[in-house]
Amino acid sequence: MTFIDILALSWNTVRSNKLRTGITVSIIAFGIMALIGIITAIEAMNQSLYENFSILGANSFSIRFKERNVHFGGPPKSDLKKESKAGKKERNSNLGRIITYDEARLFKVRFDFPATVSISKFVSGNSTLFFEQIKTNPNVRLIGGDEHYLLNSGYVLEEGRDFNKLDIESGRNVVIIGSDLVRKLFKGKALYALGKVIRIGTARYRVIGVLKERGASSFLALDNIAIITYNNVRRVFQNEGSYSITIKTKNFQQMDAAVGEATGIFRPIRKLSVTDTENFYVDRSDSIVETLKNTLRYVQYAAMVIGIITLIGAAIGLTNIMLVAVNERTREIGLAKSIGAQSVSIRTQFLWESILISLLGAAFGILLGVCVGNLFSMYLKTGFVVPWLWVGAGVGICFITGLVAGLYPAVKASRLDPIDALRYE
Numbered sequence: 001m002t003f004i005d006i007l008a009l010s011w012n013t014v015r016s017n018k019l020r021t022g023i024t025v026s027i028i029a030f031g032i033m034a035l036i037g038i039i040t041a042i043e044a045m046n047q048s049l050y051e052n053f054s055i056l057g058a059n060s061f062s063i064r065f066k067e068r069n070v071h072f073g074g075p076p077k078s079d080l081k082k083e084s085k086a087g088k089k090e091r092n093s094n095l096g097r098i099i100t101y102d103e104a105r106l107f108k109v110r111f112d113f114p115a116t117v118s119i120s121k122f123v124s125g126n127s128t129l130f131f132e133q134i135k136t137n138p139n140v141r142l143i144g145g146d147e148h149y150l151l152n153s154g155y156v157l158e159e160g161r162d163f164n165k166l167d168i169e170s171g172r173n174v175v176i177i178g179s180d181l182v183r184k185l186f187k188g189k190a191l192y193a194l195g196k197v198i199r200i201g202t203a204r205y206r207v208i209g210v211l212k213e214r215g216a217s218s219f220l221a222l223d224n225i226a227i228i229t230y231n232n233v234r235r236v237f238q239n240e241g242s243y244s245i246t247i248k249t250k251n252f253q254q255m256d257a258a259v260g261e262a263t264g265i266f267r268p269i270r271k272l273s274v275t276d277t278e279n280f281y282v283d284r285s286d287s288i289v290e291t292l293k294n295t296l297r298y299v300q301y302a303a304m305v306i307g308i309i310t311l312i313g314a315a316i317g318l319t320n321i322m323l324v325a326v327n328e329r330t331r332e333i334g335l336a337k338s339i340g341a342q343s344v345s346i347r348t349q350f351l352w353e354s355i356l357i358s359l360l361g362a363a364f365g366i367l368l369g370v371c372v373g374n375l376f377s378m379y380l381k382t383g384f385v386v387p388w389l390w391v392g393a394g395v396g397i398c399f400i401t402g403l404v405a406g407l408y409p410a411v412k413a414s415r416l417d418p419i420d421a422l423r424y425e
Contacts, residue, residue: 006345006349013353014356027361028314028357028361028362028365030310031306031365032311033366033372035303035390037369038302038306039369039387040372041372041373041376041377042299043377043385044382044385059250060248061247061258061283062244062245063280064244065098066278066280097279098240098242101234107265107266107269113257114249114254116247117148118146120144120230121233121243123241126139127141129199130200136184140181140224141225142225145229146168158212159193159209160209161208163229167208168231171235174232175206175208178222178224179213179214180224181225182210190210194210195207201237266280311398314358318354318401318406326350326412333346333413343415346410347413350410350414358398373387
């Protein structure tokens, strides 16, 4: 028999035993569905992470101050007890020292790396905004920024304009608001909101810009934001907090060089000697994403374990079913051998029956897994995700599973004596 004949015969045998085939295919399909489904969901989460953290961008980083109660390197904890009082006093004076307005401005002037620098200051996370008789919930993020804040934070204007130099230098009362605030205060009419005067606390601000909607996020409240200039924060609000500096490079490959340049420039501005520990830290947005992705990787490992355990059970079940098939078809095997069928043909037929059953399980499992995983991507509002690498791996794993599970029954069938097989009842 040719290979095509053997394959056709194997397929017809698989089709003729629908119940047995269906049960085995279901076991394999659920194992692959668990694996592909969880992997697809993780891919969707990874995509959502990159989209959500694009508020800083994969090619951006921020310079922030170190708080006193956070250990960011320096002497080990075991050495702190041995530290002299003078050394401890000097270290504590460095830690917890906020980044001042003058330091942030001086850094922006001195940093000549090909990158965009923005200065910002967090004012409040529970502000309330008023327009006539309408007010928002007390959960609005109020940020002081500059003319590059929108670009470095990944925001895009839908209507209106960005801050100009006069807005920044004078600190006049102008504000850019997010889409959530437009819905709450202006019934979603972005164009109508332009030029209107709203109230933040006791101060009145004119709306000069409206941001495009970033979309609902399971990680960050992106659209519930109001942005004023950092000089306006200095003039209007009694806020003693630290300033933040965000640097956005042209591409990801420049990140390491930009971080090194920024650190070298900012150390003298912070009046640090060569031996002093840095009293600020660099917050790379790509490191945040990678940290979360590493956490998700453990979930991926768990999915692999679940899938492998299920496939081992499916392989055992498939082996058992193939052994039963050998016993049921003993007379058929004896008849085939008596008319000239070779042992290799019998062995190949049973192997392909096992492989075809396993590949059917892979097909249904992959289809169900991708659908289940993309239910999660719909919840996160990311695009349709297909983990092609794992789809290929799933097919390969099921092929090997079918091959291994069918090997012993196939060998057993090929070694049957034709005379004994014909006498079998």
